[in-house]
Amino acid sequence: MSSLTRFARSQAPKAAALGCCLAAFALAVPYTVSAADRDAAAAPFHFAAAPLNAPDQSDDRRVRPVAPAFHHIRSWISSVGAGAGVFSADGANESRDVCLVDPRTDTVTVRTAPHTKDRYEPFTLEARGLPMPSYAAPMGCLPADFNQDGWQDVAVYYWGRSPVLFMRVPDAAPSPSAFVPQELVADHPVWSTNAMTIGDYDGDGRPDLVVGNYFPDGARVLDPTAVQSSLQMPDSMSGARNGGTLRFFRYVDGRSGAGPRAYFSEVPDAFGPASPRGWTLALASQDLDGDGLPELYQANDFAPDRLLYNKSAPGRPTFRTATGTRHFTTPKSKVVGRDSFKGMGVAFADLDRSGMQSILVGNITEPYALEESNFVFRPTVDRKTLGERLRLGDAPYDDHSESTGMARSGWTWDVAAADFDNSGFPQVMHATGFVAGKTSRWAQLQETALSNDLILKHPKLWPHIQPGDDLSGHDTNTFFARTPQGRYVNVAKAAGVASTAVTRGFAVGDVDGDGRLDFVAANQWGQSVLYHNESKAGPFLGLRLRLPATAPHTAPAVGAVARVHLPDGRTTEQQVYPANGHGGVAAPDLLFGLGGEELTGPLRTDVIWRDPDGRRHQRTQLIRPGWHNLILAEDGTIVEVPA
Numbered sequence: 001m002s003s004l005t006r007f008a009r010s011q012a013p014k015a016a017a018l019g020c021c022l023a024a025f026a027l028a029v030p031y032t033v034s035a036a037d038r039d040a041a042a043a044p045f046h047f048a049a050a051p052l053n054a055p056d057q058s059d060d061r062r063v064r065p066v067a068p069a070f071h072h073i074r075s076w077i078s079s080v081g082a083g084a085g086v087f088s089a090d091g092a093n094e095s096r097d098v099c100l101v102d103p104r105t106d107t108v109t110v111r112t113a114p115h116t117k118d119r120y121e122p123f124t125l126e127a128r129g130l131p132m133p134s135y136a137a138p139m140g141c142l143p144a145d146f147n148q149d150g151w152q153d154v155a156v157y158y159w160g161r162s163p164v165l166f167m168r169v170p171d172a173a174p175s176p177s178a179f180v181p182q183e184l185v186a187d188h189p190v191w192s193t194n195a196m197t198i199g200d201y202d203g204d205g206r207p208d209l210v211v212g213n214y215f216p217d218g219a220r221v222l223d224p225t226a227v228q229s230s231l232q233m234p235d236s237m238s239g240a241r242n243g244g245t246l247r248f249f250r251y252v253d254g255r256s257g258a259g260p261r262a263y264f265s266e267v268p269d270a271f272g273p274a275s276p277r278g279w280t281l282a283l284a285s286q287d288l289d290g291d292g293l294p295e296l297y298q299a300n301d302f303a304p305d306r307l308l309y310n311k312s313a314p315g316r317p318t319f320r321t322a323t324g325t326r327h328f329t330t331p332k333s334k335v336v337g338r339d340s341f342k343g344m345g346v347a348f349a350d351l352d353r354s355g356m357q358s359i360l361v362g363n364i365t366e367p368y369a370l371e372e373s374n375f376v377f378r379p380t381v382d383r384k385t386l387g388e389r390l391r392l393g394d395a396p397y398d399d400h401s402e403s404t405g406m407a408r409s410g411w412t413w414d415v416a417a418a419d420f421d422n423s424g425f426p427q428v429m430h431a432t433g434f435v436a437g438k439t440s441r442w443a444q445l446q447e448t449a450l451s452n453d454l455i456l457k458h459p460k461l462w463p464h465i466q467p468g469d470d471l472s473g474h475d476t477n478t479f480f481a482r483t484p485q486g487r488y489v490n491v492a493k494a495a496g497v498a499s500t501a502v503t504r505g506f507a508v509g510d511v512d513g514d515g516r517l518d519f520v521a522a523n524q525w526g527q528s529v530l531y532h533n534e535s536k537a538g539p540f541l542g543l544r545l546r547l548p549a550t551a552p553h554t555a556p557a558v559g560a561v562a563r564v565h566l567p568d569g570r571t572t573e574q575q576v577y578p579a580n581g582h583g584g585v586a587a588p589d590l591l592f593g594l595g596g597e598e599l600t601g602p603l604r605t606d607v608i609w610r611d612p613d614g615r616r617h618q619r620t621q622l623i624r625p626g627w628h629n630l631i632l633a634e635d636g637t638i639v640e641v642p643a
Contacts, residue, residue: 033405033489041481042491044421047531049496050114052084052520053102055527060104062525063467064137067226069459075435076465077221078103079502080139080194081159084522085578085585086509087143087152089174090119091553093544093629093643095509095587097174098520099125099141099154100528106137108156110174113511113518114530120174125156127164127181131188135223136160140505142196142579144588146207146262147254148612150553153262154179155209157193160222163211167260170550180259184209184249185266190218192244197283197579199294200559204314205614206251207558209264210296212280213244234279234302235457237449238340242457243279246271246298248317270317271308278303282414284346284580286357287561288379289387292608292616294559294577299343299361307336307359309390314614322395324377334373334399339363341372345582348575349417349426351376351404352486355563355571356383359397362412362430366472369442370449374409374430376401405488410475414582416506418517422538422593424572428480428488431521431583433502436473441465474500477521495535501526505583510591513627513643515540517591522583541592541603542627545576547612548634554641556588557632560609564592567599594625607638 033041064078081103089097089110096116100109111122125141142155151168158164166179192215201208220226234240248270252263268275282299289295293310296319300306308319324336333339336359345362361375377397379386389396401407409430417426444463448456455461465471477499479492492498499521507520516533523529543562546554556576563573578586594603602622609632610616617636631639 033483033487037483037485038489038491041483041489042494044423044536045479045481045491045495046534047496048534049529049531052098052100052111052114052528052530053109060525064103064222065135065224067221067223067228067231069227069231070221073459073462073465075437075467075469079435079524080504081137082504082522082524082528083140083583084505084507084520084528085141085143085154086113086507086511086520086587087585089152091151091171093546093554094513095589096511096513098507098530099143100520100522101138101141102528103137103524108138108141108154110154110179115512115518115532123174123176125154125166125179125181126176130164130181130183131161133160133223135220135226137222139194140196140583142198142585144198144207144558144579145549145555147260148206148547148549148555149254149260150549150555151260152556153260155184155196157196157211159192159215160190160220161188162191163193163196165262167262169260170553182261184264190220192219192221194281195283195582197285197296197577198558199285199577200610201248201294201296201310202250202312202314202317203293203610203614204251205610205612208251208317209249210283211247211249212283212298213247214279214281214301215244216242216277217245231459232457233459233462236453237302237456239304240279240302241277243277245275245277246280247275250315250317267317271319276306278306281344282346282582284348285577286348286575286580287559288357289390290383291387292610295390297346297359299346299582301342301344304337304339305343305361307395309393311391320393322390322393324395324397327398330398334375336377336395336397339375342370344413345415345431347415347417347580348577349428350572350574351378351426353424353566353570353572355573356386357573360406360415360417360428362409362415364411365408366411367408369446369472373407374401374412375399376404376406403487406480409478409490411472413503414505414584416508416519416581416584416586418508418519419591419593420517420533420537421535422515422540422595423482424566424593424595425482427482428478429497429506429519430478431503431506432475432477433473433500433524434471435465435469436502436525437468437470439469441469441471445471473502476500477503497531499523505581507584507586509587509589510542515542515591515627520584537593538596539594539599539625541594541605541623541625543590543623544627544629545590545607545609546629546631547609548631554631557609558588560607560632562590562592563606565604566594599625607632
């Protein structure tokens, strides 16, 4: 053996190690965007903020009463509760109303959206006649037509009790008496719910509900008199399973009787022999493989998220976990279902006009602190193969958060993706911020993050987080726009949406019907606002897909799919799942930006839906740009009605 060969062999391990270091460095270094590309990406966007509730006051409440075990971390415990939804409160097809949860007053208010006609006075939803413990506080509102009568109801979920369904009285003018409170669950058990979503998961044509809870069931977290062994913090920074229960409720009946009602029955084995426990902060639904049954993504704080593949049949909701595969260049925590981050928001989006949905997840990505990463999970196979792999428990997705530029955003909560300039590609927003104050407690939190898991569940061993303390309390919300190279750059400041308020949720909808999507930012311990879209926007195709209900009213076709065939030969898809994420519920409408395409006529659009008997239909329509109200009939036909 020559000396040269011996030398080469002796240096091979060093060369391999150097190669691994260079590869890791390449993965870790953020990409840069030129000033010209950044300016071009920001140019179309402009939003004007309009207040939704009372302005901030120096004496506003900024912390909740909590159980004695949590008193020294009461600002941490008080960090959630703001939420919003865009919907129709008056039976119209247009979504021009807002439900808003304000933690300062623990109220849920229904009001007309700014830049629309004031059709009624704002009012609050109160659970009249139902037991409401003094330690119960609303965390979010979910507008939806639960009994399919053509009037949108509102579910309110709480820490301190199970959710309440506020059922809409048909034909009544919007007012407190027009929403009749009803229990979702008998005996109002004590839950800490942070997320709810809706969809027809078993394919029977009726809406079902999924409820994601945070603290262990039965824990009276906000009760200053509570002394309970169940008052625990997560038992791990990365694998905690001692939180609340994920629960599935199947639709049973919606007959009116003496008033509007909707009945749901819990299916305790929908997710397996034992319902999974976790620290759920967000839920999202989407039919990923095109079989007509939506999958479910559960974003968990302090534990791996779950992608739950839907294997249901009518009357038998059944899900199984699908997990991803780690490759040589994949960081350990960037695998679907195997991450160790703090999942706090989730959205689905067709990022590249491929007709397939990517999964966007928000985590804590604070520089020099808990530097995790957001996720942009993109499918690596076609739709047919995706379904085959998911059925086997494999999730063929790879994370592209770094290459797309969306890996970091701060302490992230809700994630929303929508096309605000009708360019044909969605922009992506992250709601950010945790606890606002003046004294940073990051050093103490970092020390806790490095602690042994055996001590974490004990609240008394956590560092003090009290009024005046700060943990990422001044992060700015993001607004990522696509550059010509396909990467994304944060242009929130130029667009006028870089708020430093502590934001929890985004609710997106075209409230004034001008073809430009607006959005609500639900802020914690502060004034919430609607951002009215005044951007330079191109042509669009807007679809309000509805199912027949009590004439002349129609119900939003939750779960319906629209695929638009674009002039360049590509196809893009959206689905009607408005209640995705943390704290924000979008309008149940679809808006496709058409960019600068040369439009010579109507667009070929495939519409797929289930009727109330569970039959699945597909029909192709030729539809011109603009807003369209389409009734999806039980015989498989589509009828357009005036706005």
